[in-house]
Amino acid sequence: MDSITNDTHAIIVQPRHQRTQVFKGSEPDDLFLVMLAEFDDPSVAEQLEATAADFAIILADLPKMTSHTRNRIFRLAGTERIKYIFGTAAELINLDLVSTTESRANPNLRSVEIILTDGPNPVKIYKSGLDKPLILPVQNVSGVQNYLGAGDAYVSGYLLSRLSLTPIPRAHDEALQEVACTLRSSTARRHLDVAIGDLFGAAIERPSEQTNFALFDRVHKNCGLGVISCGNTGVDQIALDTASSYGLSNLAVMPAGRRRDKAADVAPSQVIEISSNIIELSTPSYRNCTWTNVYISDGTILLDYVGSEGSNETRKAAKQLQRPLLSLAELPLGDIRESVRQWVQRYGIRVVNVAGNRERILGLNKEDAITRIDWALRSGAAALADSPTERVATTVSEQPQSNWRLGVPRLAEVSHKFAEFARCHDSVADGQLVAHLDGGEVCFGRSLDLVRMVDRGILDAALVGSDMVHEYGGDNIEVIAQSGFFNCILGLITRNDFISPLRSIASQYPRVAQSLVGGASxxxxxIVGTAETWVSIGAYDGAIDTWRTGRTAENHDMTLREPTISTSLILITQRNRPKNKARYVGQRFIDWLSMDSSEFR
Known part of the structure; x- marks a missing residue:
């Protein structure tokens, strides 16, 4: 912190094995956020006490304190070095830091700001100068996905506000905003109007007025694996094209003016035609674009065959911004699948930035780059997919079966990938409704029709979007496997200038929409057709509709107000229907997409 302005410059989180380095470099204005258990370890406690820093303590489920720990805590509190203590009602009472009636704090903690949380019940704040605890209400949050991290979110939001000298009630409100974001989405974060140039502009000598949150929020409006790149020729373009072919959210985050390399054999408009959507930055600088893509993504995959200047800048950005980077060109081809899966799972990658050599530099390496990017994105998408509920035994394929039927959506991106897998390109290219395969039939149709055909027993199994099952499925439909491909969000879309309350919704998914609004009036x-049209003319306040890139909505001044359901391609069958080859072929297709089939091992 700046001792003059009280501005918070950084909150540093470091691995435990590096904490000694932090202790040695501490200054009087530093505040260490530590768990109470750290003071229960004598060697660590001594190092902590020897620092010049003050402390904010999280109780973190410590069941009891030793007498030595208790005395140390009271001693530090007496010298006003413990500024904050965060804990649940049960923890604080159990450790005798708050009375059993929650009416007062332990007298030895008179100088400490104690924050007592109690799930959905009001938060109580104990502070010197208050005769009784300050009681602050907690608001209900809609659209909760899970509760993991809610407590940590509250602590971080509250501390950030208080360190900026924000009054307690407002700090509590801002902390609740962090909690709401965490409860609704694992990738959400509160609106911060920080210019990109203020974050790393000095490091790259390239100013930018682009706001941090606007970019971060935009690229993270996706489900499954999202892909971004600078939209240049070569590796950038290959990544966007590949992601699009597998139904993955993809965005070109480009320099101002959509600046890109002038390769002789690449049409100037190619990136616009292939990429689903483009975000233009406020400056034409390639370097700023490189750093921005590294910063707003969760991690970067790099393909550099020649040690180019742009790739070196990517490495520098990833190192300084502390973003994970996976160099793909050096990996043996057979190691890509497992290496990418482990990398995605280890670092929680949801949006990956793909960077590397431009078209004219790739040369003879282009085909290798296409293969590596294809395998990497498929492996990453599969790593984020839910595990199959059931896997059909491979022995089914060895049985001489006929007269089976599998449904496949006529949606071009899905049908063409299935044709690539099943080697029935001619049938798909000719627009046939039925293709013959291994003694059975593959039926191409609308997803809603495929769901109904499975329900009535006309099809043995079908590949459909999970949104169709939410809307048209019943108890008779069983989900066999989920793919992690051809993803989209089903959510509430409104005009940018919309002001609550919401009174009317149009949707092609009325059953889903009705379940989401519950008992609200x-x-x-x-409706049938484009939901955005109804909203844009003001006929309805919003629409429950699918969102992958947001291109249509954003071109008409609309936004995804609230994500509700994540959807992807799934394999379904009629409940209790005997297993047959249709299920096996459908499972094999998902295995092929995910690179789980033997040909990739």
Whole structure:
């Protein structure tokens, strides 16, 4: 912190084995956020006490304190070095830091700001100068995905506000905003109007007025694996094209003016035609674009065959911004699948930046780059997919079966990938509704029709979007496997200038929409066609519709207000229907997409 302005410059999180380095470099204005258990370890406690820093303590489920720990805590509190203590009602009472009636704090903690949380119940704040605890309400949060991290979110939001000299009630409100973001989405974060140039502009000598949150929020509006790149020729373009072919969210985050390399054999408009959407930055600088893509993504995959200047800048950005980077060109081809999966799972990658050599530098390495990017993105998408509920035994394929039927969506991106897998390109290219395969039939149709055909026993199994099952499925439908490909979000879309309350919704998914609004007095109308049209003319306040890139909505001044359901391609069958080859072929297709089939091992 700046001792003059009280501005918070950085909150440093470091591995435990590096904490001694932090202790040695501490200064009087530093505040260490530590767990109470750290003071229970004598060697660590001595190092902590020997620092010049003050402390904020999280109780973190410590069941009891030794007398030595208790005395040390009271001694540090007496010298006003413990500024904050965070804990649940049960923890604080059990450790005798708050009375059993929660009416007062331990007298030895008179100078400490104690924050007592109690799930959905009001938060109580104990502070010197208050005769009784300050009681602050907690608001209900809609659209909760899970509760993991809610407590940590509250602590971080509260501390950040208090360190900026924000009054307690407002700090509590801002902490609740962090909690709401965490409860609704694992990738959400509160609006911070920080210019990119303020974050790393000095390091690259390239100013930018682009805001941090606007970019971060935009690229993270996706489910499954999202892919971004600078949109240049070569590796950038290959990544966007590949992601699009597998139904993965993909965005070109480009320099101002959509600046890109002038390769002789690449049409100037190619990136616009292939990429689903483009975000233009406020400056034409390639370097700023490189750093921005590294910063707003969760990690970067790099393909550098020649040690180019741009790739070296990517490495520098990843190192200084502390973003994980995986160099793909050096990996043996057979190691890509497992290396990418482990990398995605280890670092929690949801949005990956793909960077590397431009078209004219790739040369003879282009085909290798296409293969590596294809395998990497498929492996990454599969790593984020839910595990199959059931896997059909491979022995089914050895049985001489006929007269089976598998449904496949006529949606071009899905049908063409299935044709690539099943080697029935001619049938798909000719627009046939039925293709013959291994003694059975593959039926191409609309997803909603495929769900109904499975429900009625006409099809043995079908590959469909999970949104269709949410809307048209019943108890008779069983999900066999989930793929992690051809993803989108089903959510509430409104005009940018919309002001609550929400009174009317249009949707092609009226059943889903009705379940989402619950008992609220919101009119839900079933429509056919483009939902955005109804909203743009003001006929309805919002629409429950699919969102992958947001291109249509954003081109008409609309936004994804609230994600509700994540959807992807799944394999379904009629419940209790005997297993047959249709299920096996459908599972094999998902295995092929995920690179789980033997040909990739």
């Amino acid at each position: 919101i009119q839900v109308s079933s």
